[in-house]
Amino acid sequence: MSTMNYKKYAPYPTVGLKDRTWPDKTITKAPIWCSVDLRDGNQALPIPMSVDEKVEFFRLLVSVGFKEIEVGFPSASATEFAFVRKLIENNLIPDDVSIQVLTQSREHLIRRTFEAIKGAKNAIVHLYNSTSRQQRDIVFRMSREEIITIAVAGTRLVRELKEASGNPGIRFEYSPESFTGTELEYALDVCHAVMDEWGASATNKVILNLPSTVELSTPNVYADRIEWFCRHIKNRDAVLLSVHAHNDRGTAVATSELAVMAGADRIEGALFGNGERCGNMDIIIMALNLMTQGVDPELDFSNLPHIKQVYSRCTRMTVHPRHPYSGDLVYTAFSGSHQDAISKGMKAHQRAADGVWDVPYLPIDPEDVGCNYEAIVRINSQSGKGGIAYVLEKEYGIQIPKWMQPDFGAVVQEVTDRTGEELSAEQIHELFQKEYIGATEPYLMKKCTISWSDEDPDRNDEVATIVSASMVGPQGEFSFRAKGNGPLDAFVRGMVSHTGIDFHVDEYAEHAIGHSSDAMAIAYIRLSFDDVALVCGSGIDSNISLASIKAIVSALNRYKKA
Missing domain, CATH: 3.30.160.270 (Alpha-isopropylmalate synthase LeuA, regulatory domain)
Structure with missing residues (x-):
């Protein structure tokens, strides 16, 4: 008998898309990436970043290769406003980078947002209002028509302020917040109304961002929603379809990957998945997932240790040691069979003529992300003779023959079993020296x-x-x-x-x-x-x-x- 009160929850509705095509698609090109670290990520921090920390983080994002960076919610606080102004007034924004600023669909906030971006060469004004049934019925107590009116009024003001600015570099993004909690047909109605007010066309595109503000379903259902939306949106060539997945169910990366397969053009996310509650989609994971499939991620994560240092320094957050691609233990094997397979795979790769990476247990070459082989094999009580031999060969050039590996493996095993601790390469070498080279009695x-x-x-x-x-x-x-x-x-x-x-x-x-x-x-x-x-x-x-x-x-x- 289950003790969990599972009957209080209702299943998420499916789309019923019988002829879906996304399962047969593959991702062959990187999407448009937009980092939301400095807005969504920052607002989720126990101690938000200072202006100087945000500047340092912005420079990191530029160096990685982001061309669209959501830098803040400038109408929300003086710090946010000051940061955007510093970027502009100190000429810190490269000509090929667009800063993105978020605003609710409220007149005074929109006007303050335009004050913040004055002088920016390229900027995206990201307007949002919540459209979900929960928000309409519980929070705002508004009808569908009233919610559409809010979205259209905000869009009209953004269009008017852009025209008044005379800046053709200002673009427009609209998010029906809590898209995952919004009825599909109604979300489409809201977006159509926004497109009409903006005058969206192939030469005046609107970014429609369909966020998984709260992750409520399996990724395949979200993909169905995206494919349905792509089929039913009018003037598809007037739209850049964007997704912004949160990680409440732990599947934000899969959600975003399937969304691209279903037709999404653009991905919003954050480094290491930082963000509200369980976080945003981790752009590092998705980008390197593409790389492992032979697809250019169009972002440079070749120095993950440096990226982690800046991230931790600015956000005061740590990266989990098991975090995909980035954690301290992800290029490490404790299991003896894993160690042996990695050791043999490394040697086979060095001999391979085609250079294609094909090493057991390592989907990516650690050197490609700024890591190295020294930490790949670590020794504890779960380790095997092959891993122990690999450590000595890699670190000290000692190539223990296979017939001797069980003998020294037993020596190491006795120590790790007795202490319960991991042994470093130096400690393993000391054990070898003591057990064999330093044996002087009785002869x-x-x-x-x-x-x-x-x-x-x-x-x-x-x-x-x-x-x-x-x-x-x-x-x-x-x-x-x-x-x-x-x-x-x-x-x-x-x-x-x-x-x-x-x-x-x-x-x-x-x-x-x-x-x-x-x-x-x-x-x-x-x-x-x-x-x-x-x-x-x-x-x-x-x-x-x-x-x-x-x-x-x-x-x-x-x-x-x-």
């Missing part, structure tokens, strides 16, 4: 020399290599001189003879760390003992033969420790 090699018993040291088909070693063991110091078919074989023979431990080399690998002439060599070894134990070791030296011998000592020490 310590004090001195080791390699020589050959004939004139051809490269021969390996006979016992011709001599290893002389001075060692410290459980019983004290000892020395030996042993022959083998190579340094490894000779050292193993000497240690078996003098310690009584029966073992042989089961696996071996080596490589240089770095590419310079003074690069160090690292060797990895796995020894098999007569009690069927398999133990790994590693050694580092400027001489690869000595690195190999050190790896044997490392494995012997780990065997005795076990």
